Amino acid sequence: MKAAKAKIKEKEAGQSRGEESFKNLSGFEVRPLYGPEDVSGFNYKKDLGLPGEYPYVRGVHQTMYRGRPWTIRQLGSLSSPAEANLRIRQLIEMGATGVSICLDMPTIMGRDSDDPLCKGEVGSCGGVAIDSMVDVRNVLEGIDLNEISINFVTNAQSAAVLAMFCAVAEERKVPLNRLMGTLQNDILKEYQAQKSFYFPPRPSMRLIMDTIEFCSQHMPKFNPISISGYHLGSAGATPIQELAFMLANGFCYVEEGIYRGMPVDTFAPRLSFFFKVHNDFFENIAKFRAARRIWAKTMREKYGAKNPRSWMFRVHTQTAGSSLTAQQPENNIIRTTIQALAAILAGTQSLHTNGFDEAFSIPSPRSEKLALRTQQIILHESGVINTVDPLGGSYYMESLTQQMEYECYKYFEAIEKLGGVISAVEKGFFQREIAEAAYRYQKDVDEKKRIIVGVNEFIEDEEHEKELRLVDPEFERKKIEDLKKLKRERNAENVAACIDEIRKTAKGHDNTMPCLIRAAKAHVTLGEMIGAFRDVFGEYRDMKIF
Amino acid sequence: MTTKRKIRVLIAKPGLDGHDRGALFIARALKNAGMEVIYTGIHYTPKMVVEAAIQEDVDVIGVSILSGAHTTIFEKIFRFLKEKKAEDIPVIAGGTIPPDDAEELKKMGVRAVFLPGTDTADVIRLVEKIVH
Numbered sequence: 001m002k003a004a005k006a007k008i009k010e011k012e013a014g015q016s017r018g019e020e021s022f023k024n025l026s027g028f029e030v031r032p033l034y035g036p037e038d039v040s041g042f043n044y045k046k047d048l049g050l051p052g053e054y055p056y057v058r059g060v061h062q063t064m065y066r067g068r069p070w071t072i073r074q075l076g077s078l079s080s081p082a083e084a085n086l087r088i089r090q091l092i093e094m095g096a097t098g099v100s101i102c103l104d105m106p107t108i109m110g111r112d113s114d115d116p117l118c119k120g121e122v123g124s125c126g127g128v129a130i131d132s133m134v135d136v137r138n139v140l141e142g143i144d145l146n147e148i149s150i151n152f153v154t155n156a157q158s159a160a161v162l163a164m165f166c167a168v169a170e171e172r173k174v175p176l177n178r179l180m181g182t183l184q185n186d187i188l189k190e191y192q193a194q195k196s197f198y199f200p201p202r203p204s205m206r207l208i209m210d211t212i213e214f215c216s217q218h219m220p221k222f223n224p225i226s227i228s229g230y231h232l233g234s235a236g237a238t239p240i241q242e243l244a245f246m247l248a249n250g251f252c253y254v255e256e257g258i259y260r261g262m263p264v265d266t267f268a269p270r271l272s273f274f275f276k277v278h279n280d281f282f283e284n285i286a287k288f289r290a291a292r293r294i295w296a297k298t299m300r301e302k303y304g305a306k307n308p309r310s311w312m313f314r315v316h317t318q319t320a321g322s323s324l325t326a327q328q329p330e331n332n333i334i335r336t337t338i339q340a341l342a343a344i345l346a347g348t349q350s351l352h353t354n355g356f357d358e359a360f361s362i363p364s365p366r367s368e369k370l371a372l373r374t375q376q377i378i379l380h381e382s383g384v385i386n387t388v389d390p391l392g393g394s395y396y397m398e399s400l401t402q403q404m405e406y407e408c409y410k411y412f413e414a415i416e417k418l419g420g421v422i423s424a425v426e427k428g429f430f431q432r433e434i435a436e437a438a439y440r441y442q443k444d445v446d447e448k449k450r451i452i453v454g455v456n457e458f459i460e461d462e463e464h465e466k467e468l469r470l471v472d473p474e475f476e477r478k479k480i481e482d483l484k485k486l487k488r489e490r491n492a493e494n495v496a497a498c499i500d501e502i503r504k505t506a507k508g509h510d511n512t513m514p515c516l517i518r519a520a521k522a523h524v525t526l527g528e529m530i531g532a533f534r535d536v537f538g539e540y541r542d543m544k545i546f
Numbered sequence: 547m548t549t550k551r552k553i554r555v556l557i558a559k560p561g562l563d564g565h566d567r568g569a570l571f572i573a574r575a576l577k578n579a580g581m582e583v584i585y586t587g588i589h590y591t592p593k594m595v596v597e598a599a600i601q602e603d604v605d606v607i608g609v610s611i612l613s614g615a616h617t618t619i620f621e622k623i624f625r626f627l628k629e630k631k632a633e634d635i636p637v638i639a640g641g642t643i644p645p646d647d648a649e650e651l652k653k654m655g656v657r658a659v660f661l662p663g664t665d666t667a668d669v670i671r672l673v674e675k676i677v678h
Contacts, residue, residue, distance in 0.1 A: 105562040105613050117591070120618020121562050195564025195588050235567045322567075326661040359662045361644045362614070435570045442571050446666045455663040468644050471614075546573050546585045 024283040025441075026240035028403060034395035042398060047293070051388045055296035057289050057401065058389040059347040060312040065385035071350035072375045073098035073151060073316065074368065079123025079475050081130075081138035088143060094372055098350060100151040101139060102127040103161075108196050110157045110530030113479040122476040126362030127153075131483045131527070133164040133520045137171065145174050150181040151226070151316070151350075156197050158185040159207050160529040162214075162224075163516035170521075182223040182272060182316070185211060188249040188421060189228045192430035193235035195542060198530065201422050203537035207512065209256050214513035216267040223272040225253065226316060232430075233276035234322045236438020239287045240404060242276060244411035245430055247294055252421040254303055268299060269309035275348070277339040278320040284339070285391060286400035288315065288346035294405055316350040317343040324359040328454035328462060332356035337374050344378055345391055351375060357466065364469045428543045435545055483525070490523040498522045499532050506536040553581040553677050556604040558595040560623070563613035564588045568640055572608060572669060579670045592622035600632050605677045611641040620651055636676045640664070 022030050031038075049055055052062030061067060076088035076099035088099050104127035106118035112131045113122045123129050128139060140150070154161040162183060169179055187204040190197045197204060208225065215224035229237070229246035237245065250271065257267050273291070277284045295313035299305040319339040324332045333356045340353050353371040355363025363371070379385060391397045418424040425431075444450040451457045472478075498519035505515045519529060557573040559566055566588055573585040584602045586595060599607050611619060616639065627633050639651055640660040648659040658672050 105615065109562040111562075118562065121613060121615040124614040125563070126614075190564075195566060197564075235565075236571075325663045327663050358642075360642055435567075435574075438567050438571055439574055442575075442666065452663070456665070466645060468646075542587060544585075544587055546570055546583075 024239070025278060025280045026238040026283060026404075026407070027440075028240075028283075028407075034399055036395065038395050038399040039402070042402075044393075048392060048398075054300070054308065054311060056292040056312055058392045060292065060314055060349070062388075064347060064388040065344070065379070066388065069097075069379055069385070070344065070348055071098040071149065071316075072096050072372065072379075073100055073149075073350045073352050074372055075100050075102055075126065075352065075363070077102040077126060077128040077139075077153075078362075078469075079104060079127075079129060079471055080479065081128055081135045083472075084128040084139045085141050085143070088139070088148075091368075091372065092143075092148060094369060095376055096372060098149045098151060100153055100352060102153045103157075104129045107131075107157065107526060108155070110160075110198050110527065110534075112483060112525050112527030113476065114483050115527060120476070122479055123471060129479050130161060130164070131479070132486055132523050132525050133167045134486060134523070136161070136164040137168045140168060145169065145172070145180070146178055148180075151184070152181065153184050155184055155187055155190050155194075156199070156204060157526060157530055158183045159211050159512055159516055160520075160526045162211055163513060163520040163529075164526075166513075166517050167520040176218045177220055179219055180221050182226050183211065184228060184274070185225040186228045186249065186274075188252060188425065189231050189246070191425045191542075192232060192245060192249075193237070193434060194231040197542075198534060198539055199537040200540040201425055203506075203533075204540075205256055205422070207533070208253070209260055210511045210513055212253070212257060212267050212270075213260070213262060213511055215270060216262065220270075223270050224267075225270075226272050226274045227253065228274040230274045230276040230318055232434060233278060233320065235434045236322075236441060237434045238437050238441075239278065239280065239283050240407050241411070241433060241437060243287045243291055243404060244408040244415075245433075246273065246275075247291060247298075247408065248412060248415050248421050250295070251298060251303075254299070258303065264299075264303050264305045265307040265310050268303075268305050269307055269312075272349075273313060273315040275315050275317045275343075276320050277317055277343045277346070279323050279335065279339065281338060281342050282396060282400060283404075284342045285346040286397060286404050288343075288348065289397070289401040290404035290408060291315070292347075293401070294408060314349050316352070317346075317348040318352040319343070319354045321354055321358055324354060324356070325452060325455050326359040328460060329356050329359065329466070331454050332359070333370060333374070336371065337378075340374055341378055341382070341384065344384060347389060357468070360466070361468045362471075364467050366467060426543070428545050431543070431545045486523055487525075494522045495519075495524055495528075498524045499528055502529060502532040503536055506533055553606070553673060554584070554602065554604040555581050555606045555608055555673060556584050556586065556595070556599045556602055557608045557610065558586045558590055558598070559588045559610050560586075560590045560592050560595050560619050561611060561613050561615050562589065563611070563615075565612045566610070568612070569610035572610070572640060572666070575666045576608075576670065576673065581673070592619055593626050595623060596626035596630055596632065599627075599635055600630055604635065606673055607635055607637045608673075609637060609639050611639065611643065614642075616641065616643050616647060616651060620654055620656060624655055638669075638672065638676075640669075 051059040105121040227250045229242035233242045292313040296311040355367030577583045
């Protein structure tokens with residue numbers, strides 16, 4: 001009787017608040033109540049299993065955070081390599097256990113600081129300017145590469161940065177097989193969402209596979225790729241699109257590897273992922289659980305992987321930058337906390353919490369510290385880590401997970417019909433789907449179908465004191481001077497020979513990593529390495545979707 | 547009898563950055579509000595933006611920037627507009643721009659700066675206001 005009454009009340013409340021508020025971000029209707037009937041046919045052993053066991057829905061490790069906390073991984077980059085190094089040290093001092101290093105826009109676009117196209121953008125975006133291995137050396141100065149895992153947020157230029165990292169490790173006498181860390185190195189999502197690509201998709205894929213192959217042979221503790229849903233979500237993809245497109249991309253890399261002749265278990269254990277957690281709490285958690293089940297099943301059943309590590313979906317997570325608001329920025333601390341909690345209840349391996357001021361600036365030292373402390377408070381004070389997968393078995397959670405999985409396979413079919421991921425990229429499928437979702441979301445906000453506190457409701461006239469991180473206005477000039485000096489002092493003949501070798505290797509089928517490492521040691525710049533590839537592969541223009 | 551020409555807007559995404567969610571959104575929103583919208587796509591240089599604006603005979607240039615390079619890029623856009631004697635084309639901006647910089651951009655000549663969280667209707671109203 002009580003329950004029935006509650007149900008009616010719920011319905012009334014629903015009507016007064018409008019239908020839309022009970023749909024999740026993927027647009028699926030959420031029912032007022034979930035019970036055993038919503039998970040009919042559910043088999044605990046088969047569908048969930050124990051943590052650390054196939055299909056890993058409850059987590060990839062048996063004891064999860066009781067055994068080892070997730071990696072607290074914050075952004076440790078800033079325009080100049082020396083400042084980035086300082087910031088990394090400060091983060092470690094404050095308790096970070098991993099760092100991500102972002103690149104500035106010129107480096108992202110494969111160009112050196114002295115390229116005329118880059119004027120005004122050197123050291124931008126809170127990213128570090130990498131021109132040569134000297135910059136990588138300076139960023140990592142004094143950082144214990146056996147202790148701290150470095151996540152290089154590199155994509156189209158990954159092979160060049162990896163080569164410089166290897167050159168620095170050799171200089172420091174750290175054997176490659178002891179290096180930890182990750183490259184983002186996910187080019188497919190660049191074409192789909194972030195749009196930082198230079199070459200056409202197919203030669204780009206070849207460079208990615210060169211790095212994966214090289215790491216599988218020489219760097220067993222290093223993750224050569226972090227297949228990213230994050231950027232899809234940031235561009236507007238809903239959680240179901242993020243899940244489906246990211247996994248489809250993941251399987252595309254697996255197929256490329258197999259096609260190249262690499263046995264699946266030689267490289268699949270080191271494939272890693274990168275998720276975004278947006279505002280819908282339970283939906284975002286279900287996304288992780290569904291991902292683990294689909295990845296495990298597909299790797300085992302479709303691709304015949306035998307090594308359990310190939311079945312494990314390991315993931316880094318970042319809270320949603322695109323959920324942050326410029327209005328009442330302190331509210332973003334709360335948003336980030338809720339999102340971080342979702343990521344942890346979802347079983348992430350690593351987490352990056354955003355600074356509250358990132359809707360209008362790169363994070364200030366204060367916002368950066370609060371973001372890091374947010375993770376520490378959840379870890380040490382909230383008690384959520386005391387038991388593994390506390391949400392497992394919830395009617396709502398398991399039903400949502402099943403729904404995400406089901407909808408995900410529908411997307412896989414659609415992509416298959418278009419001829420696979422690369423072909424669907426060339427046809428603009430992902431780009432259109434994501435832009436459409438972004439448009440719907442913003443319309444919902446404009447029409448107040450979605451309430452964003454401080455943006456379309458509870459609005460204040462505000463003049464908050466905003467403390468921003470200042471970037472040295474002289475940095476660009478100094479960086480260009482340093483680069484010119486480097487170019488003057490290196491052995492020009494050797495440099496020319498290295499660039500020539502890169503071009504020749506690019507034309508053939510051999511792995512490009514060895515010649516890139518030789519070039520890095522000869523102080524060939526990133527722009528020169530990418531330039532050599534550009535000569536061979538050509539440039540790609542995005543297909544217009546507007 | 548004159549038929550009123552549709553407002554023509556160039557949405558541009560100059561610089562090296564490819565984060566085009568905002569640009570694509572606003573292009574579509576203005577189009578749905580009855581305007582003619584030309585979207586440059588990513589990686590246009592300031593010079594190409596100005597040339598496109600003149601060639602397409604637009605009433606407004608909307609520039610989306612999220613990379614932090616706004617000051618340099620707007621300086622260049624205004625310089626090229628002046629060179630081409632097209633300073634009368636109004637320019638508006640959107641993106642992740644620190645509030646103090648937004649004031650600087652306005653002093654430079656940017657008619658309005660829209661930060662994340664802007665109501666789309668405000669953008670449409672402003673474009674209509676500055677054109678008519």
